[in-house]
Structures are given as C-alpha cells and as structure tokens.
Amino acid sequence: MFHHVQHYAGDPIFAIVDAFNADLRPHKVNLSIGIYFDEQGRLPVLPSVLAAEQRILAEGGAKPYLPMEGDAAARREVQALLLGAGHPAIAANRVATIQTVGSSGGLKVGADFLRTWLPGSAVWVSDPTWDNHRSMFEGSGFEVNSYPYHDMSTGGVAFDAMLTTLRGLPACSIVLLHACCHNPTGVDLTPAQWDALLPVLRERNLLPYLDLAYQGFGEGIAEDAYAVRALADAGITFFVANSFSKSMSVYGERCGALTAVCADAAEAALVMGQLRFTVRRLYSSPGLHAAKIVSHVLGDADLRPMWELELAAMRERIAAMRRMLHQRLSALLPGRDVGYFLSQRGMFSYTGLSATQVDRLRDEHAVYLLRSGRICVAGLNTGNVERTAEAMAAVLAG
C-alpha cells in the first residue's frame, strides 16, 4: 500500500534540535530553534501564565468544545493587542479574528481560505524566510515565489529591489510579510519603509499577509505592531497570523490567532463564516486551555502588567546578549565588522556563516545553529556567550 511513499528527510529546524539533544558533550550550546531560554538556559514558565493557570484550575468548570472560531474573550483581546484597544476598524466590525492552533494553525487556515477564494493568486515570500512558510502555502496548493529582501552586502533590506518586484505583481497576489523580528535575518523594515510600502500594496491591489510571531521581542508591543496598525489605518484589506508561543512562552499550548481586516462589516462577516468552515474541515475547533491562558493573561488587570514586564525582560535579556556577543567577537576579530549583531532585532541574527562553518561549529565546538547561518540569540547566556564567541571566531578565522 505505501511502498511508494517518499522518505521525509525531516524538518531543517526540528532535525537540529534532535541532533542537539542527542549530543552528549556537556558544554553544548543550542542556538537553533526560535525558543526563548532564560539566563540559566531553561525554558521559562512566565509567572503571569502560571498565575493564570492557577486561576483557571481554581475556577474549575467543564471542558466543552469551543466554537470553530475559538473563545470570544480571547479573540477580543487579540484584536486589541494587534490594533490597539478601540481601533476604529474594530468598532466598525470590519475585523474577523479566529483563535487558532498556534500561529502555524492560523497561517494554514488562512492559506486554505485564500486558496479557495483567491484561486488565481500566487504567494510571494521574502528571500529568505521561515522555511515553513513555503511548505505551508505549497501544501495548500499555491505557487510560492520570493521577493528580494535581505541585502547581504549591506546587511540591510534590499528595499528598492523589493518594491520593484512588488510593483510588478499581478493584482490579488498574496505578499507574506514579517511584521517584526524577521525570521531568519533579524532585519526589519523601518516605519518609514512600511509607509513607503503601503501605497504599492494599495495601488497594485495586493493582499498583505502578515506573520507576527514575535510581538514584543523587537521594540515593544505597540511598536512591533506598527505594520498591523498602519495597514488598518490605511484601510487596506489584509491578514495577520499572530503567535503567543514566544511572547507568553507557551510553545506547546498552541496559542495563536488569525485576523482578517476587511473593507467593511459585511465583508468581514463573509470572511469570518468561511474561516469557521475552513477550521471545521481542518481540526473542528481550537483548544480550550490555550484560550483561557490568552484571555486571562491579556484580560486580567493584575496579570496583564505582569506579563508586559516579563516580556520586556525577555526582550532586554536578548538585547544584552547581542551586546555581549558583539563585544566579544569584536575583541577576537578586530578587523571584522560584526555590527549586525547590534542592528538586527528580535530572537534571530543572520551571521553570514556558511553551511561549512556551521557544520564545523557543531562538530568541533558543539555549537548548534541553522545551516543558513541563523542563530537564535535567546539561546545565549552569560555562561555560554564567551565560548560561543570563541568558537565563532575560530571558524571565521578559517
């Protein structure tokens, strides 16, 4: 029956985590997957999330199915987090939000919806992007192309080339954009560049599809939602999939959402109906515990400020690790410009290390990163940053 099934080589990110876990060297360093580890190298349980879970347990209650679109309170909180409380688009009922199984679930529901309702469109992702973007949209039947994004020579965004490509796209093309903390490069559009992008999206009648997996890890909750709010303010129709995996450190709970900001309330109602049907066909309804975590942490007057401080502390620890790595590498490689560790933001840095250098880091130094040269800065701590810098300097020196 299945002898013709093709071998699956494994996921490029999860495979490295498996290899790291199997490595017996005690000094190993995991800079592969996009997970925030604390100063002790542990995956934290945020006190705000723990307090929410204690309240959920104390409240008791049965465990019914949620509706296809998820929990109403969680969905309201998500809209306010993304757009800012009281945004006119929310008041006008032109925002449709569903709770999803992580933001991956949101991205996928959105992809299936779009494949049905914009069947003639192709998807355009940044070069480079999170590997799974391509897989997800191809899995939904889309042709996936890429637009220029990262300029290796300057370490910045190839913005003119990006705009030129987007200007040439057919109407209704789907443009996947990282709202903040670009994965894998750590290089984001500035607010001014977003402002310059909006007229192109509007004039070409493109559909922006934002991925917001790291809200709060760049500059702050509101700052990192700049693109979401600018698009909504401009009256552009768009999708945004957002995640709480990282911002609440609830990876395995699968907390996320998909939001469609539409032209008017009637259109939003139509989109909402078909998003619900898409969910029903895929996994029927999302998880109850995930909904309760999100609605308690975001909606509770005590827990919300706690969480915002905890998120700020994660952001600041990552920034401190960027500075330490930069300082150590600059000292070890005086002639080399490693300023990109400071200018890039969020969990990831694109180091420019080649796949061969990445293999040497793993084999000779037990330092694990993606073969693209992406490191997760949140895997660094004061106990391993020195060794990591020395290992990087050794392979960079040849």
Ligand code: KET
């Ligand atoms: N979008 C982006 C840009 C992203 O980096 C991830 C996860 C997700 C979505 C998925 O998030 P979730 O809400 O948990 O479904 N990225 C890290 C982990 C992974 O590959 O799954 C990573 O890039 O390492």
